[in-house]
Amino acid sequence: MTLTDTFTLANDVKIPVVGFGTWQTPDGDVAYQATLDALNAGYRHIDTAAFYGNEESVGRAIADSGIARNELFVTTKLWNADHGYAQAQAALALSLQKLGLDYVDLYLIHWPNPVAFRNEWQQRNADTWRAMEEAYNDGKARAIGVSNFQVHHLEELFKTATIKPMVNQLFLNPSDTEDEVVAFDNAHNILNEAYSPLGTGAIFDLPEVQAVADRLNKTVAQVVLRWSLDKGFLPLPKSTHTERIIENGQLFDFELSAEDTAVIDGLHGKFGFHKEADQVEF
Template sequence: MNLKLDSTVTLNNGVKMPQLGMGVWKVNNTGAAQSVEWALKHGYKAIDTAKQYGNEVGVGKGLQKGFADNGLKREDIFLTTKIFNGDQGYQSTLDNFEGQLKNLQTDYVDLLLIHWPVNGTYLETWRALETIYKEGKARAIGVSNFNIERLQDILKHASIKPAVNQMEFNPLCQEVDIKNFCDENGIYLEAWSPLGGGSVLKDPRLQKIADKYNKSVAQVILRWDLQRGVITIPKSVHEERIVQNADVYDFELSEDDIKEINGLDTDKRSLWYGDFFWSGNPDGYKDSVEDWKD
């Protein structure tokens, strides 16, 4: 299997998306700017953020610096952001998305996702995403944290099929039923928290496999993602780890090792619907990045 950092998958609308990128969850604006600069310096082509992370301004600054330092253009990078829970609804999504574009210093994103399926509004939010897509302000649209029931609801009412469903996905949380549903319906599964928030990295079974390939456990997990056909966006604020996370193209896991990792699934999620209040703002985050103090 010949893969490299700029390897892409083809979404259901024909847009090509890098299969490995970098996420910036739980990173402040300053850290996000620096991480994005490092990612572009070391060849990353995809960056994933969200208004709810409070760091779109930092990502925008990091992209501009990375473009200037590395001779890149906006079209060289695949940028993803998400609709904030508190902004959901048709007109509210349209209005607030303009501010997200301004913070990111761009006039379009490559992938726009509904961050969580807020009850009573996510269908109207999806209708807004279809409008944004038709206006050319998003090259592809999708969802995040949608279970099968909510995916079916979207598919029943949508005129444009979601291209991606971004889910918590790692060896201990493999969302088998959701992945199978996505595969059957031409929707790519994208992994958030692919390294399990770090807890998976201490698993002795994974360490044994990593020793076999002279790789780290993190590198084995990311390679497993790629071979499973999952888009993956590991997060790091350390330059050396950003580099290491991309060093996964010079080895291939055997079928037996893939099966062994597949067998580690405990179906234990760190976050799910029961952890959220569906009125809009579950984590107490402010509505605007201007309210954040780095």
């Protein structure tokens, strides 16, 4: 397996098994250089979002990389203020403009229940999804999906959707494996993507993981990202340091033993859980 190996989505679109995340990566030179470094290191899957504020820098790096568009997989996401049919159409058009692309490979609803629409989230998601289905049918998004959706959000969306989400991007790491929604996604052929696969850095403070990494002569990040892949998740590691970007993609020349996996499985709750989408204040 390599960085260019793929999972196959429900619509037969291929998605590289590891993505490069750009959350909390400042717009401008930092986001540009980190994305370019990732592409130069062999990543072909780049994950951004309107809310990250760095789509222009990410898009510039994609253009300057010289890599053929059909070799890349680019994800962006619809922010909470833009739920609704016309709003979602306009938001995708703006994201494409900023990225400098004719289409994205994956477009996601970032959160299911924004505070501004809490009394009508079901209808807002239905209207938003209709716009996303149109974008998919028009070729502006090769795949569509969601992020931070729990089971009841998905069940509600299924009532009106004519195309099921192909991806659900979730807070997935050893501290929180979100077992209920992961099982639901698997049953409906929805790929589970793992954002914050390293717990936004908290994993590096745990000596039990360091012991596994030392024994394998690997980094803590490599061990935990390998664990994520073994779980069937698609991890989205983020870094702005060239050497770590390279290391985080070097996951395919070792295996975790059952004992190693058990150690990492035992970290449940060690550094927090996902935000409850129905309670977020944004």
